[in-house]
Structures are given as structure tokens and as C-alpha cells.
Amino acid sequence: MSRPDKFIVDGRRLDGRLPDQLRPIKIEVDVLKRADGSCYVEMGKNKVVAAVYGPREAFPRHIQDPSKVVVRYRYNMAPFSVEERKRPGPDRRSVEISKVSKEAFEAIIMKELFPRSVIDIFVEVLQADAGSRTACINAASVALVDAGIPVKGMLTSVAVAKVDGTLVLDPMKEEDNFGEADMPFAFLIRGGKIESIALLQMDGRMTREEIKEALNLAKKGAMEIYNLQREAIMKQFVEEEEENA
Amino acid sequence: MRKIVLPGDLLSTNPKLAGYGTYVEGDKVFARIIGIYEQTDNAIRVIPLKGKYNPSVGDTIIGIVREVVSNGWNVDINSPYQAFLPLSENPEAKPGKKLNEILEIGDAIIAKVMSIDPRMRVTITMKDKVCRAIRFGRIVAINPARVPRVIGKKGSMIKLIKTELDVQIVVGQNGLIWLNGDRKKVAIAEEVVYLIEEEAHTEGLTDRVGEFIRRRKNVQTG
Incomplete structure (x- = not known):
């Protein structure tokens, strides 16, 4: 892949999207039978699967917390998820993503309800195309709800990038690799509104005004994704209802 | 069709109504689990559709013996927590009878939850007429x-x-x-x-x- 000369031509991006348009999203719930909750998400060319186990007994014993549940989050990329084979196993990048994502989820899970136990969240990236951490958070959030774990609300995540001096929502590979800045967000959505920011990272440079503008752009995108997440969860019950009718 | 709610859905602005499956923040009541919304005159509840068993005192449960220890049995009750059945709470226990002759690893039992301490250590009892060891069925x-x-x-x-x-x-x-x-x-x-x-x-x-x-x-x- 080489750097394109121009990222935006006639107001359209390289893949034909408008600057404030998301990539096509597909969400499927309850895809893994053995997991307590699971979800498959496609965000553009990203393909990720999330599995949630628990709350279950924490082993080894020393990780138990007598007052609250322990949350474990594992973000992992498959060796075949990128163009050049990725060495399997955790690396600097995936350990960092796991840590920040875990902290985002710890803020919404009602941890005091399950002392001495553990909730495991595993997300596997099958195919990566920029913004895989946001796709993973979206998938994990749906999987948590599917597992019936008490949470304050849903997490919805989306990134904003800056290319050719313009802010674009949900960047794809080219924009992410050669852009000037990249800023993933995760929001806690409650009562149909964005309640707070649960995760925020940045790569590159943006001015104060640009960050404000990026936040607004991300909020708009997040609400769209939230509606899709809701729809995906509700779908399993509607279908069963129709079968019986 | 009954209404299904997701965590974070606003259910009411009257905190006095908050019931099972909800939580209160400020003066608002939100759902905290996925479930069916149910409203009665004095409470709002969310009946869970998913989730693990969370023990509560008085529940009748079926468990599987996982470990025989000196003063009782550790029992798997299909929840995040193992339960403990003390020797004194099993009416079949008699002096001179060994514990593993009464209940062996893998045996299923019907029992009742007797107490739960704040650290979620669950104690169960078999001193009730529905309680018994399951040998058939x-x-x-x-x-x-x-x-x-x-x-x-x-x-x-x-x-x-x-x-x-x-x-x-x-x-x-x-x-x-x-x-x-x-x-x-x-x-x-x-x-x-x-x-x-x-x-x-x-x-x-x-x-x-x-x-x-x-x-x-x-x-x-x-």
C-alpha cells in the first residue's frame, strides 16, 4: 500500500464515503454456543469476534478480590488478520489495547455484585482494517449484555482521523496509516443519550478546535452504531416471537 | 408483545419504584440487565432473560459434590460460587459413618441455601423435607x-x-x-x-x- 496523493476528492473519500459517514456495519449476537455471551462484528473490512465468560470462579486464587469482580480483557489479532503475517501472541500494542479497553469496561460493569469472581472478555481480530479496537469494544459491549451481566449502559466506540486537514469519521486503513491524526473514542450510552467518555486515545496532532469538532463527529457516529447494537440484540427475540406466531 | 429492555434504558424518574434488575443514579431509574420490563403499582422490575444463577437464602437448588473435606462437602451449584455443605447439616450423617460413604464426589443432591456471607461464601443445608441425595432419575x-x-x-x-x-x-x-x-x-x-x-x-x-x-x-x- 502506498500513500495516495489526495484523500478527499470532490468531498468524497477514497472509498466513496462522505467525511461524516461510517463504514457498513454488521452485528450478529450469540454466535458462540459455549460462551455465556458472544458477538460478531464487521465494521468495514474489520472482522472481530467477542466472547464473554462469567462471572465465574476466579483462578488462580490470588487474583480474586474479596470485594468485587475482576475483569479480564484480551485483545488478540490472528496471524492472518493483516497483510504481513503477524507473529502470534501478545505484543506491546495488543497489551496496551487490552489494558485501555479493560479500564473502559471496568467503569460500566457493576463490579460489587460478584465478589471473588472473574469476568473474562476475549476479542479476536480475524481481519484488521484500521479501528479494530473500536470494533472490538462494540462487539464486547454487545457480548456483555448478551451474557446477562449487570452494566450501567452500553459502550459504543468509533474513531475520528484527520487527513488533508479534514476530520473524517471511522477511518479506513489508508487514512489511518498516512493521516495526520487518529483519535479513537468510546462512549457510555445510557437512556438513549451519550453519558460520558469511557476511552479516548490520540495519535498525531490536532488543535483544540479540531478535538472539539472530532468529539461531535464521533458522538454522531456512535449514536448510529448504538442503534445497530440495540437492533442486533433485539433481533434474536423478535425472530423467536415470529416463529411462534 | 412484552417490552424487552437493555442495560442503560431509562425506566422511570421515581427512585422509589426501583426493583430487581434496575439501579438508581441521581433521581433516575435505569435497567442494568437485559430482560422483560414489568411494572406494578409500587415497583418496576426487569425480569432477566440471560445470566448466571446468583444464590439467595432459602432457594432450593440441585448441586453436584465436587470435594469431600474433613467437616463437610464442597458442592458445585452452577453459579460463580461453590457452596459448602457442613457435616452437621446433613441428616444422613451418623457417628462412625465416613463422609465419603454418605456422599461421594459426583453425587447429586437437592439442598437449600442456608446462609451467604458478604464475601459470597455460600452454606447449604439438607435439613428439609424436599432435600435428599439423588440416586436415580x-x-x-x-x-x-x-x-x-x-x-x-x-x-x-x-x-x-x-x-x-x-x-x-x-x-x-x-x-x-x-x-x-x-x-x-x-x-x-x-x-x-x-x-x-x-x-x-x-x-x-x-x-x-x-x-x-x-x-x-x-x-x-x-
């Missing part, structure tokens, strides 16, 4: 969140299964169900239990289950 596992539907309103669903099929049935709150009786009828009862689990969130279930049982019985006899 069949145990069926379902999603614990669906148990209330298997029991039905004031036990209507269980009563239906018992009268229609003439089988013994004990429903553990933890999602394990013990069935005993004629083998063919137990097989139908098992199917019925899975049917209820599958369609727990729909209405008019009792009628449909009744019809299902009659149809299945005709297939076997005719």
Missing part, C-alpha cells in the same frame, strides 16, 4: 434466568407437567431440574423443559405447553 440443565417460567405463576407450569405426565419434578433455582418417573414420560418432560427454556419470553406459554404434551403423548401411544 434424570437431571436437566437450563439457563437459570428461565427457571421462573418453568415453575410458572404460583407453580402452575409444574402442576401442569406433574398432572399431565405423572412424573416427579424438582426445579432447582440454579437451573438444574430433577425428573423421575416412567422413562418415556420423563423423556417428554425433558423436551417440555427445553421448550419452556427456548420460549420463556413469549406469552400464552402454559397453553402451548399443555397442547405440546398432549400431542407428544398421542405420538407415543398411537
Whole structure:
């Protein structure tokens, strides 16, 4: 892949999207039978699967917390998820993503309800195309709800990038690799509104005004994704209802 | 159709109504689990559709012995926490009788939750007339969140299964169900239990289950 000369031509991006348009999203719930909750998400060319186990007994014993549940989050990329084979196993990048994502989820899970136990969240990236951490958070959030774990609300995540001096929502590979800045967000959505920011990272440079503008752009995108997440969860019950009718 | 709510959905602005499956922040009541919204005059509840069994005192449960220790048994109760059955809470215990002669690893028991301490250490008892060691019959596992539907309103669903099929049935709150009786009828009862689990969130279930049982019985006899 080489750097394109121009990222935006006639107001359209390289893949034909408008600057404030998301990539096509597909969400499927309850895809893994053995997991307590699971979800498959496609965000553009990203393909990720999330599995949630628990709350279950924490082993080894020393990780138990007598007052609250322990949350474990594992973000992992498959060796075949990128163009050049990725060495399997955790690396600097995936350990960092796991840590920040875990902290985002710890803020919404009602941890005091399950002392001495553990909730495991595993997300596997099958195919990566920029913004895989946001796709993973979206998938994990749906999987948590599917597992019936008490949470304050849903997490919805989306990134904003800056290319050719313009802010674009949900960047794809080219924009992410050669852009000037990249800023993933995760929001806690409650009562149909964005309640707070649960995760925020940045790569590159943006001015104060640009960050404000990026936040607004991300909020708009997040609400769209939230509606899709809701729809995906509700779908399993509607279908069963129709079968019986 | 009954309304299904997701965590974070705003249910009310009156914190006094907050019931099971909800939480209060500020003066607003939100759902905290996925479930069916239910409103009565003095409370709002969310009846869970998914989730693990969380023990509470007085529940009848079915457990499997996992470990025999010097003063009792550690029992798996299909929840995040193992339960402990002390020797003194098993009426079968007699001086001079070894613990593993009373209950061995892998044995199933019907027991009741006696106490839970703040660190979620669960103690169970067998001093109750429904409690006993299970040596025959069949145990069926379902999603614990669906148990209330298997029991039905004031036990209507269980009563239906018992009268229609003439089988013994004990429903553990933890999602394990013990069935005993004629083998063919137990097989139908098992199917019925899975049917209820599958369609727990729909209405008019009792009628449909009744019809299902009659149809299945005709297939076997005719």
C-alpha cells in the first residue's frame, strides 16, 4: 500500500464515503454456543469476534478480590488478520489495547455484585482494517449484555482521523496509516443519550478546535452504531416471537 | 408483545419504584440487565432473560459434590460460587459413618441455601423435607434466568407437567431440574423443559405447553 496523493476528492473519500459517514456495519449476537455471551462484528473490512465468560470462579486464587469482580480483557489479532503475517501472541500494542479497553469496561460493569469472581472478555481480530479496537469494544459491549451481566449502559466506540486537514469519521486503513491524526473514542450510552467518555486515545496532532469538532463527529457516529447494537440484540427475540406466531 | 429492555434504558424518574434488575443514579431509574420490563403499582422490575444463577437464602437448588473435606462437602451449584455443605447439616450423617460413604464426589443432591456471607461464601443445608441425595432419575440443565417460567405463576407450569405426565419434578433455582418417573414420560418432560427454556419470553406459554404434551403423548401411544 502506498500513500495516495489526495484523500478527499470532490468531498468524497477514497472509498466513496462522505467525511461524516461510517463504514457498513454488521452485528450478529450469540454466535458462540459455549460462551455465556458472544458477538460478531464487521465494521468495514474489520472482522472481530467477542466472547464473554462469567462471572465465574476466579483462578488462580490470588487474583480474586474479596470485594468485587475482576475483569479480564484480551485483545488478540490472528496471524492472518493483516497483510504481513503477524507473529502470534501478545505484543506491546495488543497489551496496551487490552489494558485501555479493560479500564473502559471496568467503569460500566457493576463490579460489587460478584465478589471473588472473574469476568473474562476475549476479542479476536480475524481481519484488521484500521479501528479494530473500536470494533472490538462494540462487539464486547454487545457480548456483555448478551451474557446477562449487570452494566450501567452500553459502550459504543468509533474513531475520528484527520487527513488533508479534514476530520473524517471511522477511518479506513489508508487514512489511518498516512493521516495526520487518529483519535479513537468510546462512549457510555445510557437512556438513549451519550453519558460520558469511557476511552479516548490520540495519535498525531490536532488543535483544540479540531478535538472539539472530532468529539461531535464521533458522538454522531456512535449514536448510529448504538442503534445497530440495540437492533442486533433485539433481533434474536423478535425472530423467536415470529416463529411462534 | 412484552417490552424487552437493555442495560442503560431509562425506566422511570421515581427512585422509589426501583426493583430487581434496575439501579438508581441521581433521581433516575435505569435497567442494568437485559430482560422483560414489568411494572406494578409500587415497583418496576426487569425480569432477566440471560445470566448466571446468583444464590439467595432459602432457594432450593440441585448441586453436584465436587470435594469431600474433613467437616463437610464442597458442592458445585452452577453459579460463580461453590457452596459448602457442613457435616452437621446433613441428616444422613451418623457417628462412625465416613463422609465419603454418605456422599461421594459426583453425587447429586437437592439442598437449600442456608446462609451467604458478604464475601459470597455460600452454606447449604439438607435439613428439609424436599432435600435428599439423588440416586436415580434424570437431571436437566437450563439457563437459570428461565427457571421462573418453568415453575410458572404460583407453580402452575409444574402442576401442569406433574398432572399431565405423572412424573416427579424438582426445579432447582440454579437451573438444574430433577425428573423421575416412567422413562418415556420423563423423556417428554425433558423436551417440555427445553421448550419452556427456548420460549420463556413469549406469552400464552402454559397453553402451548399443555397442547405440546398432549400431542407428544398421542405420538407415543398411537
